[in-house]
Amino acid sequence: MDARTAITPPALGHVPDGTPITLVASPQGYAVAVGPADRPRWLHSTSGQFRLFPNVGRAVAFLNACGIRRITLDLTGGLPQ
Secondary structure (H helix, E strand, C coil), X not given: CCXXXXXXXXXXXXCCCCCCEEEEEECCEEXXXXXXXXXXXXXXXXXXXXXXXXXHHHHHHHHHHCCCCCCXXXXXXXXXX
8 A cells, every 4th residue: 555545544534624535436336536636545444455335325424434524426437556
């Protein structure tokens, strides 16, 4: 896990106000991207595993638990390589 391209759940609750949070849909599940589209940080577990949610409801519940109340939904299916 590279700190420049990844963010963990504890850090997610401390992102500055106004930081873009995007829920990215793909055939594999839903991923969370934090920051601008040209250099997002992808949500990883604290153990370093890339985090995918099985459905939008689970992802939104997780984000709400982290204090995130405003997100954008991206249906293009772009996930990190």
